[in-house]
Amino acid sequence: MPESPIDRVRPLLRVRQVREFSREPVSEEDLRAIGQAARWSGSSRNRQPWRFIVIRDEPTLRRLWQAGLPQTRALETATAALAIALPADERMTISHAYDDGRVAERILIAASYLGLGAGITWVRGEVRPAIGEILELPPGLFVRTIMALGHPSAGALLPKSPPGQARLPYEELVFEERLPRD
Numbered sequence: 001m002p003e004s005p006i007d008r009v010r011p012l013l014r015v016r017q018v019r020e021f022s023r024e025p026v027s028e029e030d031l032r033a034i035g036q037a038a039r040w041s042g043s044s045r046n047r048q049p050w051r052f053i054v055i056r057d058e059p060t061l062r063r064l065w066q067a068g069l070p071q072t073r074a075l076e077t078a079t080a081a082l083a084i085a086l087p088a089d090e091r092m093t094i095s096h097a098y099d100d101g102r103v104a105e106r107i108l109i110a111a112s113y114l115g116l117g118a119g120i121t122w123v124r125g126e127v128r129p130a131i132g133e134i135l136e137l138p139p140g141l142f143v144r145t146i147m148a149l150g151h152p153s154a155g156a157l158l159p160k161s162p163p164g165q166a167r168l169p170y171e172e173l174v175f176e177e178r179l180p181r182d
């Protein structure tokens with residue numbers, strides 16, 4: 001029997017945030033595959049405004065963790081990370097934020113397909129200079145999103161909520177033709 005449509009998309013439904021990792025390092029090949037998934041992400045007018053920084057150096061990972069808490073908590077145990085650097089151009093804020101979200105999600109998906117875990121960590125506006133300093137960013141670039149990467153810890157693989165309850169019910173989210181008015 002051919003797989004049903006829902007079974008075919010199930011790997012996507014299983015993509016979740018991982019914020020706690022084991023000490024097992026991420027292989028060079030896996031990091032490269034994630035970098036390729038990032039590279040092939042779509043962006044507005046195919047401008048590819050991003051540059052990606054692969055971080056494996058443990059002291060750097062922990063400095064980033066400390067600088068951006070609480071949002072960066074997944075970097076406490078991450079064995080790698082991928083920072084998304086974007087031009088600090090105020091005219092492009094919305095477009096770049098949209099692109100940033102698209103590539104972050106692809107990184108999550110790629111990590112999940114590889115049996116790894118990934119977590120979005122957002123860099124608040126006020127800590128961007130500190131993060132930029134740690135990463136020695138060239139002038140005119142900033143990082144809003146650092147993707148924590150690693151092998152999920154045993155705890156991270158436990159269900160976060162009872163089955164089926166992590167999202168609103170389908171009937172409350174998806175409608176035919178028009179949204180209800182009440």
Ligand SMILES: Cc1cc2nc3c(=O)[nH]c(=O)nc-3n(C[C@H](O)[C@H](O)[C@H](O)COP(=O)(O)O)c2cc1C
Pocket residue numbers: 015016017018019070071072073074119120121122123166
């Ligand atoms: C725009 C955006 C920003 C996020 N920022 C953070 C963050 O700074 N730190 C964090 O731990 N998770 C962050 N998350 C992850 C969300 O908390 C997560 O997607 C949500 O809780 C659902 O998690 P689940 O898919 O594992 O159920 C962010 C997600 C999005 C879409």
